[in-house]
Amino acid sequence: MTALKTASLAALMTAALAGTALAADTVKIGYQLPLTGETAQYGQDFRKAAEIALAEFNAAGKPFKAEIVFEDSRSDAKEGTNIARKFVDDKEIVGVLGDFTSGVSMASAQVYKDAGMPQLSQTASHPDYTKISKYQFRNIATQAQEGPYNAKWMLSKGYKNIAVIAEQTDWGQSVVSGFTDGVKANGGTVVFSEFFNRGLKDYRSLISKLERAKPDAIYTGFFYEDGAQFLRQVQQLGIKTPVYSTSAAYSPKLIELAGEAAEGVHLTSNFLPTDPAPHIQHFVTEWKAASNGAVPGQFPAQAYDAVRIMLAAVEKAYPNPTREKVRDALAQTKDFAGVTGKTSFSADREAEKELVKVEVKGGAFVPVAD
Amino acid sequence: MIDPYYLQQLAIGLSLGMTYALMAIGFTLIFGVLNVVNFAHGEVYTLGAFAGLVLISATAPPIFAVIFIALAIGAMAGFSLERIAFKPFRRFTDEASLKSRAMRESTLLSSLAVSIVVREALEIVFGSQMRSVPFEYLINTPVRIGPVILVTGDFIIFGVAAAMLIGLQYLLTRTRIGLSIRAVSNNPLGAKYVGIDTDRTIIMTFVVGSMMGAAAGILTGLYYGAIFPAMGFVPGIKAFVAMVMGGLSSIPGAVICALILGISESMATTFVSSGWSDMVAYGFLILTLIFFPNGLFGARRERV
Numbered sequence: 205m206t207a208l209k210t211a212s213l214a215a216l217m218t219a220a221l222a223g224t225a226l227a228a229d230t231v232k233i234g235y236q237l238p239l240t241g242e243t244a245q246y247g248q249d250f251r252k253a254a255e256i257a258l259a260e261f262n263a264a265g266k267p268f269k270a271e272i273v274f275e276d277s278r279s280d281a282k283e284g285t286n287i288a289r290k291f292v293d294d295k296e297i298v299g300v301l302g303d304f305t306s307g308v309s310m311a312s313a314q315v316y317k318d319a320g321m322p323q324l325s326q327t328a329s330h331p332d333y334t335k336i337s338k339y340q341f342r343n344i345a346t347q348a349q350e351g352p353y354n355a356k357w358m359l360s361k362g363y364k365n366i367a368v369i370a371e372q373t374d375w376g377q378s379v380v381s382g383f384t385d386g387v388k389a390n391g392g393t394v395v396f397s398e399f400f401n402r403g404l405k406d407y408r409s410l411i412s413k414l415e416r417a418k419p420d421a422i423y424t425g426f427f428y429e430d431g432a433q434f435l436r437q438v439q440q441l442g443i444k445t446p447v448y449s450t451s452a453a454y455s456p457k458l459i460e461l462a463g464e465a466a467e468g469v470h471l472t473s474n475f476l477p478t479d480p481a482p483h484i485q486h487f488v489t490e491w492k493a494a495s496n497g498a499v500p501g502q503f504p505a506q507a508y509d510a511v512r513i514m515l516a517a518v519e520k521a522y523p524n525p526t527r528e529k530v531r532d533a534l535a536q537t538k539d540f541a542g543v544t545g546k547t548s549f550s551a552d553r554e555a556e557k558e559l560v561k562v563e564v565k566g567g568a569f570v571p572v573a574d
Numbered sequence: 575m576i577d578p579y580y581l582q583q584l585a586i587g588l589s590l591g592m593t594y595a596l597m598a599i600g601f602t603l604i605f606g607v608l609n610v611v612n613f614a615h616g617e618v619y620t621l622g623a624f625a626g627l628v629l630i631s632a633t634a635p636p637i638f639a640v641i642f643i644a645l646a647i648g649a650m651a652g653f654s655l656e657r658i659a660f661k662p663f664r665r666f667t668d669e670a671s672l673k674s675r676a677m678r679e680s681t682l683l684s685s686l687a688v689s690i691v692v693r694e695a696l697e698i699v700f701g702s703q704m705r706s707v708p709f710e711y712l713i714n715t716p717v718r719i720g721p722v723i724l725v726t727g728d729f730i731i732f733g734v735a736a737a738m739l740i741g742l743q744y745l746l747t748r749t750r751i752g753l754s755i756r757a758v759s760n761n762p763l764g765a766k767y768v769g770i771d772t773d774r775t776i777i778m779t780f781v782v783g784s785m786m787g788a789a790a791g792i793l794t795g796l797y798y799g800a801i802f803p804a805m806g807f808v809p810g811i812k813a814f815v816a817m818v819m820g821g822l823s824s825i826p827g828a829v830i831c832a833l834i835l836g837i838s839e840s841m842a843t844t845f846v847s848s849g850w851s852d853m854v855a856y857g858f859l860i861l862t863l864i865f866f867p868n869g870l871f872g873a874r875r876e877r878v
Contacts, residue, residue: 399849401849429802463709
């Protein structure tokens with residue numbers, strides 16, 4: 205078996221050396237993501253984005269074909285570790301993408317750490333994720349970067365007393381701590397800080413409680429579903445306090461679900477579907493074609509980039525890519541021109557990204573200067 | 575003078591409790607007859623909401639047509655659910671199998687299976703994203719009463735829940751079908767012996783209970799403005815808690831306990847972090863189970 209593989213590989217290398225573009229070899233990467241369950245909408249989007257990236261890669265006449273094995277983790281840490289073991293056992297898989305949440309990504313990371321499998325998550329933004337081992341990478345700005353950035357932004361607008369709420373998850377906690385540190389360092393006060401359970405329907409109790417602290421502005425760590433409910437109920441209760449949020453809420457669905465209530469919300473992002481740059485417009489067009497004309501949000505864009513970064517690393521490690529070579533190639537990623545801006549990995553495997561300030565105006569996300 | 579803040583929290587709690595009650599009524603009705611939890615009730619709720627949404631996006635119907643289609647889909651869902659998940663386990667009509675715990679518990683699993691299949695099917699057809707409801711159909715225009723702000727939906731849901739409760743009491747105590755539902759619920763074998771068509775009665779219960787579940791789904795969907803395949807899960811759990819607290823087969827008891835749940839959640843938010851407010855509700859459940867094993871409003875039940 206091994207001899208056969210080596211033989212075919214040798215034949216392939218000869219073919220490559222001979223300059224023929226015979227694409228006989230296939231390199232496999234794994235993608236663990238929630239395809240069912242409460243966070244399925246995100247996983248489905250990631251798969252769609254990954255398929256776009258994969259089709260492009262395979263159509264580009266590279267020396268090998270790539271294949272992605274998708275596994276459904278249901279955003280469940282236990283399921284995530286099972287998948288991780290499965291991927292690790294599959295000797296053909298040289299790199300893994302995912303998972304969606306920080307919690308599941310970190311649980312699976314323990315398996316990848318022991319097996320020496322490079323893991324690149326498009327969304328896990330908990331500060332501790334990349335600290336697990338040299339095999340963990342992420343393609344998202346962490347709350348340790350975004351929190352202080354947003355804190356400075358809000359303080360510069362003259363909001364000194366700020367209320368913070370976030371979902372009760374690893375990620376939500378990093379939102380609150382990252383932001384609170386930023387506010388304190390720059391002379392503001394956090395007058396209220398609380399967590400809520402993801403998927404909460406009724407925020408009115410929480411909003412009433414929050415308003416008792418009389419904040420100048422509200423900073424929120426939520427995703428679009430929770431965000432839309434929150435914003436709607438803020439409007440219902442007749443509250444005019446400005447709301448700021450993180451890039452996690454940046455999705456066209458936020459505006460679709462919240463309608464007028466989303467007007468005036470400020471947030472940061474690193475993907476603007478309205479950006480005229482050709483590679484961004486290309487992705488937006490492909491996405492629209494695959495999803496009935498819907499505009500992609502930030503998360504699918506990050507997944508698209510993550511897949512392309514991984515494929516580029518595999519290509520760099522080619523021929524005969526191993527997990528170790530792919531890891532090293534990932535670590536060398538520099539100024540990768542993706543749809544979410546230029547991405548480089550720092551020495552501690554954090555994606556360094558530029559953030560854009562955005563406000564909801566007239567039913568659309570509009571970039572603002574301050 | 576009470577702080578208006580607490581009045582507002584009380585109002586929010588009541589309105590929250592009402593949405594749970596809406597779900598708990600149909601849930602308890604079905605439990606009362608078969609003595610078994612119908613895990614698919616949450617999916618009937620979701621189906622009702624999707625039926626309404628599909629109609630809204632296809633044509634621009636008046637609101638009562640939306641409710642009507644939800645009720646119709648609910649009735650159909652209840653009928654098919656009984657056929658698929660419950661009837662096959664009633665093949666044997668001897669006394670031993672009618673009283674058999676294993677028989678009842680297998681419907682627990684079959685209804686759970688149906689609920690999973692329906693939810694995943696909805697995800698395949700509609701996607702798992704939250705779908706928005708056109709704004710003109712939403713029932714959440716703010717209404718200010720003194721220091722308290724509520725929305726129109728709160729009053730509609732209150733009205734519907736009250737109508738359901740009163741209508742159901744009328745049905746159960748004054749009509750033939752109601753009498754047979756109560757007879758079957760009391761003693762299925764006895765009911766059979768005196769000539770009641772138990773199969774038909776059980777089907778009717780499912781149809782009525784599921785119509786209420788579907789109506790709850792579309793109303794809550796219009797109230798919160800978001801409809802998605804997993805929407806039935808949390809209300810299902812809350813309705814279950816309300817039912818257990820209320821004494822399993824007491825519908826008014828379930829409604830009162832749903833309101834207690836809602837109020838304790840909103841009030842608890844004042845004193846503990848919102849993330850912990852569910853704990854208060856479940857704490858109540860545990861206390862009830864320890865000190866009132868028959869529920870707050872349950873009569874002493876025969877052990878089956």
